[in-house]
Amino acid sequence: MKNYYSAPSGFNPNPFVKELYHEPDVELANNDDDVIKELVQYAIDLDDQIEGDFDLKYVAFEFRNNMMSFVRNGLLAFKIQSLRLYKKHYTNFKVYCKEVLKLSYWQVKRIIEAARVVMELIHAGFTVLPHNISQCEPLAEYIGTEALIENWADITSNIPEHLLTAKSIDRFLHPSETEEKVETVIKVPPKLYLQILKVAIKLDLSVVALLEFMLEKVADLHPPKKDSDDITWSINHNNI
Numbered sequence: 001m002k003n004y005y006s007a008p009s010g011f012n013p014n015p016f017v018k019e020l021y022h023e024p025d026v027e028l029a030n031n032d033d034d035v036i037k038e039l040v041q042y043a044i045d046l047d048d049q050i051e052g053d054f055d056l057k058y059v060a061f062e063f064r065n066n067m068m069s070f071v072r073n074g075l076l077a078f079k080i081q082s083l084r085l086y087k088k089h090y091t092n093f094k095v096y097c098k099e100v101l102k103l104s105y106w107q108v109k110r111i112i113e114a115a116r117v118v119m120e121l122i123h124a125g126f127t128v129l130p131h132n133i134s135q136c137e138p139l140a141e142y143i144g145t146e147a148l149i150e151n152w153a154d155i156t157s158n159i160p161e162h163l164l165t166a167k168s169i170d171r172f173l174h175p176s177e178t179e180e181k182v183e184t185v186i187k188v189p190p191k192l193y194l195q196i197l198k199v200a201i202k203l204d205l206s207v208v209a210l211l212e213f214m215l216e217k218v219a220d221l222h223p224p225k226k227d228s229d230d231i232t233w234s235i236n237h238n239n240i
Contacts, residue, residue: 070133074115077101077108094204106204113140117148124149128156134166138173 080086086096094105101108114136118129120143130136142148155164155172188196200210 067131068118068129070111071115071118074111074113075119078112078115081112104201104204106201106206109204110137113137113143116140116143120144120148121152124152126152126156128161128164130169131164132166135164135169137166138170 080096081093084093086093086100090096090099097103097105097108110133114130114133117136117139121129130139139148139152142151151173155169159168159172196207196210200207203210203213205213
């Protein structure tokens with residue numbers, strides 16, 4: 001593949017160069033995905049513009065507006081689900097998510113919940129809002145309650161908007177829990193990870209939730225001995 005990113009030391013290249021779109025390694029004209037076509041055309045049009053073509057105020061609006069596209073997607077997904085607009089062609093909403101939206105039901109549910117968090121905060125009068133789905137996740141448990149409004153007021157009073165992240169929000173809401181959290185990386189072969197991921201998507205679970213579920217099942221099948229100081233489990237893999 002062509003390398004458009006190599007440049008002399010100290011030079012800051014523009015990775016979105018015209019040649020990348022007009023002389024691509026893969027023929028884009030044959031791509032049937034309208035979303036990809038529109039995105040490529042947007043990049044080409046933007047690359048053709050010069051300094052005088054930009055309205056900085058509008059650029060800032062478009063940037064912030066595009067950041068909130070997950071809210072519009074959540075509103076759309078909820079409407080599709082609530083009106084069952086998929087029913088003529090798909091057996092259920094989960095199948096529609098997988099085959100049309102190219103997402104698992106669990107992923108779409110996250111987007112819907114994030115949209116509701118943002119809309120509730122807007123109707124409560126807030127102008128500082130979560131910037132993405134991940135920032136909405138720690139707040140989702142408070143949907144439909146006054147706690148959402150109270151917690152967001154406290155968060156925005158203590159954390160500057162440009163420092164808002166999913167982790168900073170979660171730490172503020174659950175200080176004792178996050179202080180005790182220790183994250184560990186478990187290395188597994190890529191093939192095994194893909195198998196785990198496929199099962200998680202099929203069950204509409206996150207990978208962590210799937211592992212927790214599996215561990216609970218194993219524990220139920222093989223409880224530890226009560227009188228033993230050293231807990232050992234004998235696992236029959238045929239029963240898993």
